[in-house]
Amino acid sequence: IGPVDPGYLVGPGDVLRLSVWGQVEFQYELTVSKDGKIFIPVAGQVYVMGVPFEQLQQKIKNLLSKHYSGLATNPPRTFIDMTVAQLRPVRVFIMGEVAAPGGYTVPSGSTVFNALYSVGGPDIKGSLRSIKVHRNGEQIADIDIYQYLLSGRCSTDVRLQNNDVIFIPKRGKTVAAVGSVFRPAIYELKDGDNLKAL
Numbered sequence: 001i002g003p004v005d006p007g008y009l010v011g012p013g014d015v016l017r018l019s020v021w022g023q024v025e026f027q028y029e030l031t032v033s034k035d036g037k038i039f040i041p042v043a044g045q046v047y048v049m050g051v052p053f054e055q056l057q058q059k060i061k062n063l064l065s066k067h068y069s070g071l072a073t074n075p076p077r078t079f080i081d082m083t084v085a086q087l088r089p090v091r092v093f094i095m096g097e098v099a100a101p102g103g104y105t106v107p108s109g110s111t112v113f114n115a116l117y118s119v120g121g122p123d124i125k126g127s128l129r130s131i132k133v134h135r136n137g138e139q140i141a142d143i144d145i146y147q148y149l150l151s152g153r154c155s156t157d158v159r160l161q162n163n164d165v166i167f168i169p170k171r172g173k174t175v176a177a178v179g180s181v182f183r184p185a186i187y188e189l190k191d192g193d194n195l196k197a198l
Contacts, residue, residue, distance in 0.1 A: 008108075010052075011050065015032075022077050023068065024078060028040065030126035032048055032049065043063050043066075075110050089105045092163070093113055093165045097169065127171040129171070133166055
């Protein structure tokens with residue numbers, strides 16, 4: 001599936017591919033269990049849930065170097081590589097001003113923008129300036145899609161986790177900009193926006 005972000009948090013349902021070669025050679029596909037563990041035949045059960053992927057690779061190398069000394073020699077005589085063979089899906093809820101509110105399954109690693117894009121975005125009554133993300137009953141983000149539309153980047157976008165709720169409120173005040181402007185359109189204003197901001 002290609003490389004994952006080094007900060008990707010491994011969780012139940014992920015499938016990891018562990019390859020070792022050199023003095024010893026083997027390859028395993030290891031599914032993370034519901035309780036967050038993988039089973040490596042030579043090393044036993046290893047708890048991996050919530051470990052950032054880059055740290056997990058080092059953790060597995062340290063564990064296996066107790067069984068294969070070639071991993072720890074300088075230069076090494078045994079080599080290790082770990083990749084993600086399959087990412088678990090994530091279930092999220094998109095509520096508020098959207099065509100079809102409800103639960104959606106999105107690929108792991110998806111952001112709020114990815115999820116909104118996949119469902120067609122807010123409807124005509126929905127805000128593009130203040131999309132809320134709730135996790136475990138607390139608001140963790142307030143996202144302004146205009147950042148994406150104008151610059152291609154959004155500093156407030158977040159990577160989604162299971163059971164996150166994306167809430168799209170009704171849009172705020174709108175103003176039409178017409179005439180000799182680069183982007184004639186109807187714009188939504190945030191609280192505190194003035195003519196200069198428009």
